[in-house]
Amino acid sequence: MATPTDGNDLVYAVALLAAGVVAVPLFKRLGLGAVLGYLCAGLTIGPFGLKLFSNPDSILHVAELGVVMFLFLIGIEMQPSRLWRMRKDIFGLGALQVSFCGSLLTMAGFTAGIPLTIAFIGSMGFVLSSTAIVMQILEEKGKAATAPGQRIISTLLLEDLSIVPLLAIVAFLSPFSSGEGFNWLNALIAVGAVASMVAAGIWLLNPLFAILASSGAREVMTAAALLVVLGAALLMELSGLSMAMGAFMAGVLLSESSFRHQLEIDIEPFRGILLGLFFMAVGMSLDIKLVLENWVLIATAALSCMFLKSLGVYLAARSFGINHREAFFRGALLTQGGEFAFVLYAAATAAGIFDARTAATLSATVIISMALTPVVLMLQQRIIKKSKVDLKDIDLPEELSNNILLIGFGRFGQMVSQPLLAKGYDLSIIETDAKLIRIASTFGVKVYYGDGTRLDVLQASGAKDASMILVCVTGTETTNKIVNLIKTEFPATKIFARAYDRGHALELVHAGVDYQIRETFESAMAFSKETLLELGVDAEEIDEIIADTRQRDNERFQIQMTAGIYAGNDLLRGNTPVPAPLVKPEREGQIFDQSDQDIVTPSNEQTVSPEATT
Incomplete structure (x- = not known):
């Protein structure tokens, strides 16, 4: 580099950056590529151009x-x-x-x-x-x-x-x-x-x-x-x-x-x-x-x-x-x-x-x-x-056809990954907890360190080529941030997400995920079934009760989606306690889900009030 006068070192850094900033976009717009742009920029400011640099x-x-x-x-x-x-x-x-x-x-x-x-x-x-x-x-x-x-x-x-x-x-x-x-x-x-x-x-x-x-x-x-x-x-x-x-x-x-x-x-x-x-x-x-x-x-x-x-x-x-x-x-x-x-x-x-x-x-x-x-x-x-491209000309590596990105390897993500790995799917897993990563390695599971809320991490983890992204992290804000980022940057990729509660599940549906599930829903259904069995209820009747519960839950979910009351509702977020006593599902005029602390009155779907439980 030319010997700068005192205090003018910054001039050369600015010259290098300016040459690149001007030349590269211009050459890329002309279809000549960034490399030729950099080469010409160097030639322009070098010893055989503007002579800003002599060495x-x-x-x-x-x-x-x-x-x-x-x-x-x-x-x-x-x-x-x-x-x-x-x-x-x-x-x-x-x-x-x-x-x-x-x-x-x-x-x-x-x-x-x-x-x-x-x-x-x-x-x-x-x-x-x-x-x-x-x-x-x-x-x-x-x-x-x-x-x-x-x-x-x-x-x-x-x-x-x-x-x-x-x-x-x-x-x-x-x-x-x-x-x-x-x-x-x-x-x-x-x-x-x-x-x-x-x-x-x-x-x-x-x-x-x-x-x-x-x-x-x-x-x-x-x-x-x-x-x-x-x-x-x-x-x-x-x-x-x-x-x-x-x-x-x-x-x-x-x-x-x-x-x-x-x-x-x-x-x-x-x-x-x-x-x-x-x-x-x-x-x-x-x-x-x-x-x-x-x-x-x-x-x-x-x-x-x-x-x-x-x-x-x-x-x-x-x-x-x-x-x-x-x-x-x-x-x-x-x-x-x-x-x-x-x-x-x-x-x-x-x-x-x-x-x-x-x-x-x-x-x-x-x-x-x-x-x-x-x-x-x-x-x-x-x-x-330019001949027509058929299936045999597709150049994607074979393993990318079933590539799945799993974000979050906590207790939920671990259970999700096991059947997929057992089936032999190509699963890329990222997690921010170094302790979890070390523990996973002792069981022969390869987990990579990476924050799924960052676009550069998602790109490095193969999100662009993933056929499906599974968002299994803990925390509603983190999940929402990841889902919104994926929908913005990789809109064609399928998203399966873990929801914290009913309100969060509604938010995820609104965000455009392909599938969501509340993290405690299935375990609660299994727990209830075993409880009823222990109480001596007939197995066929239990299956009917569980099926009816699922149907009612789905109906409540659809009503709440139609009502659009999921966003920013403290009661749905679980911040407002629901007073006792519990209301039986058969009670006319109310749809109630104590586990997720949400209430919807069909006659006035926009109203959510603790008094509806009494």
């Missing part, structure tokens, strides 16, 4: 934390069981694509007269697609959770992991290498760092977050989330591995944690801001002078590499059994080089494989390919034939 490398170094946090969030979605299910896509399709595209680009570069070593390193840098750009576009298009999206993410994971052996190859190919061969000490340090992270993830992190959650200090939870991400990245970097790999591993280790949703929410704002800053820094780094001096070479290199990589991605996908439409989309989306190319090229320059001009030319080629990706996608969408 974009300093910004890029800080902004790389956005990529680190992005990979953490990717990792936290990748439970070990899920990674195992995706092993074919990761180590099959991903490895095939990287090796095939790398060979194709290397041979093209060597044929063009580039030395083999430079052609190989330059090509492999271009092969590593931009995780940040691809994930951003997948999220914007709503494809991240689809089957093609998951296959693309699998490939990105393999590409991100490939940076580790590629950096090792750069060190081996370095003319400054001592030639002593494999460094066992560095390898042991790297293995020790990975083992330490795994141990911390298994035995340390969950108890730590449980203690912090029970303290109720939300800002400390946020600080702890940042500490985990940055600490893991630092540990991997110090051990000779990549920061990105450390963040991804930390995410995977916490993917089974009860606090994963809360961690996602805490990290997301930092990830978004820093990732935008990263793209702006990349835009600033584009050396316009170099591009203008060598525009034919760089333009030819960028377009040729993009075409060859897209072709390689398409052919690899087709050879793996993927249909034409998806393979074509993959080729357009993964056409660019990525942020790890800068890391690889910097390492090659430091190792003496590249000179500074070669590294700058290759970096400019990658940046241009990143900037052109939204344009390529627009062309792809126009070229591809």
Whole structure:
């Protein structure tokens, strides 16, 4: 960053924010996407634009934390069981694509007269697609959770992991290498760092977050989330591995944690801001002078590499059994080089494989390919034939078809969950009580930490894709807040809710829930039945009495709904005592429910008075 004069540091922060705020909405409105907006914003205010910043490398170094946090969030979605299910896509399709595209680009570069070593390193840098750009576009298009999206993410994971052996190859190919061969000490340090992270993830992190959650200090939870991400990245970097790999591993280790949703929410704002800053820094780094001096070479290199990589991605996908439409989309989306190319090229320059001009030319080629990706996608969408979609083309993962979100795991929620889990439904459970979460884990039930009254928590918990949301929390205000939030943000999702009493049940019906039940109603019916049995009443007569009670209760409920007296009524809320004696159900002219403390007089349905009991 340019050296600011005293007291003017804030000018640069304002300039960065203003550039992003102006450019991104404009580019999204034009259909070019947020990524291209950030890149152009950085180019505009950088050393080759308005010259507000003269040293974009300093910004890029800080902004790389956005990529680190992005990979953490990717990792936290990748439970070990899920990674195992995706092993074919990761180590099959991903490895095939990287090796095939790398060979194709290397041979093209060597044929063009580039030395083999430079052609190989330059090509492999271009092969590593931009995780940040691809994930951003997948999220914007709503494809991240689809089957093609998951296959693309699998490939990105393999590409991100490939940076580790590629950096090792750069060190081996370095003319400054001592030639002593494999460094066992560095390898042991790297293995020790990975083992330490795994141990911390298994035995340390969950108890730590449980203690912090029970303290109720939300800002400390946020600080702890940042500490985990940055600490893991630092540990991997110090051990000779990549920061990105450390963040991804930390995410995977916490993917089974009860606090994963809360961690996602805490990290997301930092990830978004820093990732935008990263793209702006990349835009600033584009050396316009170099591009203008060598525009034919760089333009030819960028377009040729993009075409060859897209072709390689398409052919690899087709050879793996993927249909034409998806393979074509993959080729357009993964056409660019990525942020790890800068890391690889910097390492090659430091190792003496590249000179500074070669590294700058290759970096400019990658940046241009990143900037052109939204344009390529627009062309792809126009070229591809828009065929009718039938059931076999639906890309939602199979488990989402029966996905149910249960909010609240108290005594009511626990009983609700048991039949659903026994039937094998995919049930996502969130709860704010850390003690309940720990107890549930001892019985093998996975409960996540999260506040259902917050939209970001609901989104992170899968509410958008849920077929049904069960609101089983305690407290009328909390339940109402959650129901209203769901109806506003996810209006098509079915809502089953727990009601406190009759008045609350009426409020929930008015709010538009699909099903509600008073928390004590069924247990009271069962209790009454057993009492009558003990008193010697005939079983058939008991069934008739219970059925009649249910019918009368339903009639009262419908009358009260029609009367509209449920909102804000102290008597219905249970705040006004109902005097004795109790009135028999047969008494003409009154409808009475002592258990819920509500009375309705049919002749005057808007009148609710304690005197009606006498």
